[in-house]
Amino acid sequence: MTKRPTILDVARTARVSKSTVSLVLQSSSLVKAETAETVRAAMAEVGYVYNRAAANLRSTSVGLIGLVINDLRNPFFTEFATSVQMALSAKGYATVVANSDEDPDLQAQLIGSMIEHGVSALIISPAYGEPERSFGPIIRAGVPAMQVLRQVEARRDHIPFSSFDYIRGGELATRHLLEQGAKNIAFVGGLEGRAITNERMAGYLKVMAETGSEPLVFHGRSSRSFGNAAADLITNKHPEIDAAVCFNDLVALGMLSGFARLGRKLGKEFCLVGFDDIEECAQVWPQLSSVSCDIAAFGQHTASAMLEWLEKDKHPETEYRAGVELIVRSSSLRVPAR
Missing domain, CATH: 3.40.50.2300 (Response regulator)
Structure with missing residues (x-):
């Protein structure tokens, strides 16, 4: 019996991520037209048929936002993560939180896994080292993402940056x-x-x-x-x-x-x-x-900026600095x- 083509077969043929294929199937405006055309051509080539009913049953990741933090042992970052999670929850979004433990390899793995599981967006307080491994897949997949508190990715048009003065x-x-x-x-x-x-x-x-x-x-x-x-x-x-x-x-x-x-x-x-x-x-x-x-207020601002991006297509400013005292x-x- 011939194995039925899967979304992974389409992704490999089109040389894109699984999340990019998913976005094309959802007719998302986040995917460039030429990329979407490549994905559709790959679907035809491998004989993939989209089962919308089944997809609807798997839609639990809709409204799921990934939060990757460099050091959750530090109370400063813990309070930030908590503030973001609570602000997103108040608007009906779920949050998956992960600690990269200042390890760029682990960070890349966590981000890749979150993209594969179809998160709607990512908020990252990054670890240092090899930013392309973490942020390259995000940009290619077209997933809205912000880097906060530290800047390691220079392409702020794609990955805006927020921190303090x-x-x-x-x-x-x-x-x-x-x-x-x-x-x-x-x-x-x-x-x-x-x-x-x-x-x-x-x-x-x-x-x-x-x-x-x-x-x-x-x-x-x-x-x-x-x-x-x-x-x-x-x-x-x-x-x-x-x-x-x-x-x-x-x-x-x-x-x-x-x-x-x-x-x-x-x-x-x-x-x-x-x-x-x-x-x-x-x-x-x-x-x-x-x-x-004021990390609590900063967390709320970060959540609000991301939600405006997702719900109103209002891209955050490329750099934001909160005041200090x-x-x-x-x-x-x-x-x-x-």
Whole structure:
């Protein structure tokens, strides 16, 4: 008995993805006319017949949006994913959430699988490395997709980018420390050479250059363990450093713990500012000053932009930057010496 041709046979013959064939079968405007014609020719060649009744029974993926996050262990990204999922759910869309764990190979696999399962759109906070493997299939399949919080794909006409004004955040934090009387301010955390590290550090470097101060940078992983080790390094090897802007709150919380272990008092002996203002900043003691990125509002904005793209064919702006503000707490307020 001859095997009945499948959608995969059509995709292989047309040299496109399964999701592209699906979009053609749905008469989607997201597929270019020439691509659709190639797919229809392949259908005729392999003898594929579209069973619409069966397809209707499989339509549970309609309204399904894929959300791929680089590090769900970080509360900043977890809150973003939650905010997006809740905003989409309120409009009747389901969300499938996946953690790429900063692994570009896993990210490409996750995105490919989501495309194959017919997601309506993708929202990606990307891992670094080999962007073509992840974003090339999205562009070829014509699936609406946004990259958020980090930019790794340069083709923003196809994959628009949304994030925060990180440069402004670094400026606010550094100027605040100078106003507190800090003389030697360091930037701590962030892997060297990463675009996101350079962006978050840029505001700090700008203010240091304006004031004629020497920048002091300690690169490392954006983790509590690195921050804890940095507290030891600065105390033992660089006692002249009296303040720091951290790459993120996890690094700052690690430094806060390290200084507590060393008996070094924040505010009196050292001023510290984090970045992101995750919930824990207001719950630790001393409370941690931080550059606030309203991640809940940003998640809602991201969801709204994607829904307008899907429902009203309104393409998001190629780049969007949300504002930031500095939340000052006791960790960066200079306590007069007695």
